[in-house]
Amino acid sequence: MSLMEHGVVRPVTAVAWTSNNSTCPKDFTVISITEDGAAANFTRSFAIKSGYYLCYSKDLTGGMVVSDIQLISDKDSIPHGYCYIAEHLEAKASVWKKKRLCVRIVPVGSVDTAVLDIKVTAKSKMMLQHYTYVGDIHGYVLWCRKGHFSSPTPQAKPRSVSLDLHRLSFEQPSAPLPLRPSNPLPPLPNNKLSQRRHTLQNQDNVDKTPDCSIQGITALDGVPFSLHPKFDVQANSTYNYTFAVEESAAKRTRPSVPTGSAPSAQ
Numbered sequence: 001m002s003l004m005e006h007g008v009v010r011p012v013t014a015v016a017w018t019s020n021n022s023t024c025p026k027d028f029t030v031i032s033i034t035e036d037g038a039a040a041n042f043t044r045s046f047a048i049k050s051g052y053y054l055c056y057s058k059d060l061t062g063g064m065v066v067s068d069i070q071l072i073s074d075k076d077s078i079p080h081g082y083c084y085i086a087e088h089l090e091a092k093a094s095v096w097k098k099k100r101l102c103v104r105i106v107p108v109g110s111v112d113t114a115v116l117d118i119k120v121t122a123k124s125k126m127m128l129q130h131y132t133y134v135g136d137i138h139g140y141v142l143w144c145r146k147g148h149f150s151s152p153t154p155q156a157k158p159r160s161v162s163l164d165l166h167r168l169s170f171e172q173p174s175a176p177l178p179l180r181p182s183n184p185l186p187p188l189p190n191n192k193l194s195q196r197r198h199t200l201q202n203q204d205n206v207d208k209t210p211d212c213s214i215q216g217i218t219a220l221d222g223v224p225f226s227l228h229p230k231f232d233v234q235a236n237s238t239y240n241y242t243f244a245v246e247e248s249a250a251k252r253t254r255p256s257v258p259t260g261s262a263p264s265a266q
Helices: 161-167 190-205 244-251
Strands: 014-018 026-033 052-056 064-073 084-086 101-107 113-122 132-137 138-148
Touching: 014 026, 014 064, 014 101, 026 113, 064 132, 064 138, 101 132, 132 190
Parallel strands: 014 084
Antiparallel strands: 014 052, 026 052, 064 101, 064 113, 113 138, 132 138
C-alpha cells in the first residue's frame, strides 16, 4: 500500500540524473522502468550501452520542496526561479543536451502544493490519470503529479530537565523583598515638636500590653498581702495612744517679741 493510500503524502524535494544505483545519491529513488513496462534508460544512442536514469528524493531534512518541473530546449532561456537538475553520472556517461529538465525549488513553508510524484512512459499514446504532462525527451514522456502535501510534524527537542530540577531547592529561603524608602515626615516647628513627641509617647504607653513574659514576673508575685500583727489595732487591744506629745505642745507658751525699735548703729 502506497503512502498516498495511507494519507501521508510527502512532496518531491529533489530531482537528478544518475547512471545506475551505485552512482545514485542516498535517499534517492531511481525510475528504472516506465509505466508501460519498458526500460527507462535514457541512452544517447543504441550503440552505447551506458545511459542515464531519472531519480528523485523525498527527504525533507533540507527544508526544500519541488514546486514545479519544466522541460525546455537548448534554445530557451531558463525560467526565473528554476535551476537545471543535478547529474550523478559515470565518467563515460553524458546527458542529452537538446532538451534540459529544470525544477523550481522553494522552502517547504512557502507553499501548500508541490510535486508529489514523477513517472516516465515510453513515447506512445498512453495517458496517466491525475498526472500532468511535462514533455517528451529522447523517446520518453515525463509526467508529474501535483497537489497538497503533508507537512513534517515538528519533533520536540528533549530537554535536560534533571539539570533544571537540581538547580531548584525548596529548602532555600525566599529572597528578601527590596526595601522601599518611605516618604519623610514634614518638619514640625520647635514648639510643636516636643508636644508631638510627648503625645506619641503617651499613645505608645497606652497601646502597650502588659508584659506576660518571664522577665515581667517579680519575686512578690503570688505572695498575699497582710499587715504585721504588731501594727494590727484590732488584734492588739493593749495598745493605747495617750496623745501626750500633742497635749504638751499645745500648753507651751509662745515667746513674745519686743515691740521697741532696734538701736541704731553708731
